[in-house]
Amino acid sequence: MVDLSASLKEVWRILDDKEREILRENAVVRNFKRNEMIYSEGDAPTDMMCLLKGKVKIFKEGVGGRSQIIRMIKPVQYFGYRAYFAEEAYLTGASAFENSSVCLLPMKIVVELLGKNNKLAFFFIKQLSIDLGIADERTVNLTQKHIRGRLAESLLFLVDSYGLEEDGATISIYLAREDLANLSNMTTSNAIRTLSNFVSERIITLDGRKIKIIDEDRLRKISKLG
Amino acid sequence: MVDLSASLKEVWRILDDKEREILRENAVVRNFKRNEMIYSEGDAPTDMMCLLKGKVKIFKEGVGGRSQIIRMIKPVQYFGYRAYFAEEAYLTGASAFENSSVCLLPMKIVVELLGKNNKLAFFFIKQLSIDLGIADERTVNLTQKHIRGRLAESLLFLVDSYGLEEDGATISIYLAREDLANLSNMTTSNAIRTLSNFVSERIITLDGRKIKIIDEDRLRKISKLG
DNA sequence: ATACTTTTGTGCTTTATAACATGGTTGTAT
């Protein structure tokens, strides 16, 4: 898993003083409440976003109202720029898992900077390339692995993305079973069921939405072998 | 569906005479036989490719030897540059469906041009953004639609990508049932079965690997409703 | 505190799809 939290610093380093000034002048910080939509499928993209604080999910509504979480954002990570570059409306929606602060940068300004600063262009090319790779991997994982493998993978993904609490075992994000299901491409009942199976197998323990990883090796094996 | 066949001309237009000369000097054309691998999962990427003639599939091996076709390339389309930009090994393999001619451009040269020509950078940013959107759509389609929906979608995708023959109905690519299955995320038997169902429902007709679309509207409905 | 909604947990049933088995067909190499 790539540590994308480096990206803010990275971008900042790429820019010169004048460019940083331009960004500062045009950036707006907005706060979003728990479960508030940041943008919706079909919206016209105007701004690029940088998550300063909180947690955000990017998702798509599929057939029959089932929603699929495509990726999850943590501070400090950029998102919401793909659609503008592709000259499309948003194909996904974004909403805040918890109260979040987002910095909005007008894409027009970004494109202007991009036209002058090649390093910034390389930054986006690399980021998009990494994300495309992740998406391709994800397609195969979600379609070919069985339920246990998909859930195990999601748990490991959450650990990679949001880390562990001070105890070194509890995943630092508390998701509803439904979100865990949408992340792992399964029904809520199956997420619940499979979680309890993992508990009986002493792979994890549960305390409400807190998930503690007991046997990470085993989780990795389950994730790998589908 | 985006017509990517415009991309060669597009790129060519972006470049100036000197840049075109550099490309010409460093480009190599290679021919690949039917079913020959162009690159493999795990290889280190060195060149970007442009398909001049033929048909190419990009695929990934999943768990249990099942392979998943990620995308298909037609002339004149670029491919194989993602991994280099992401600074990764190839996550996918590419092989020729039929005898194909591929033009190879060293990525080092491409990156050099990229550093000087911003329009070229924008070209890649846009292309990657479009592909990322397609990948996200695909994830949801492959995971949430039922077999009939997935197969219908694949058939429409093939029509969009490779077009129809002079009769205005026969899809201009002849795939083995297995490839159709790998494209639609199902087993070969189910691809065969579902195709015959479509025949009995007078949605398509079959003649070996030739697939004739009789009722495109119905195919679209099936694809949409999962 | 109370009622009310949402979320979680479990057992049971149904269904979609994979897996398997077998035979026919087509293509290909000798």
Place this chain on the structure above:
DNA sequence: ATACAACCATGTTATAAAGCACAAAAGTAT
């Protein structure tokens, strides 16, 4: 022409996962 391999077709069985029903628990609003 013959043999052999790959591909296609179809029926049967097995199973993973969805769907449904209901109850308990937790969270939220009045």
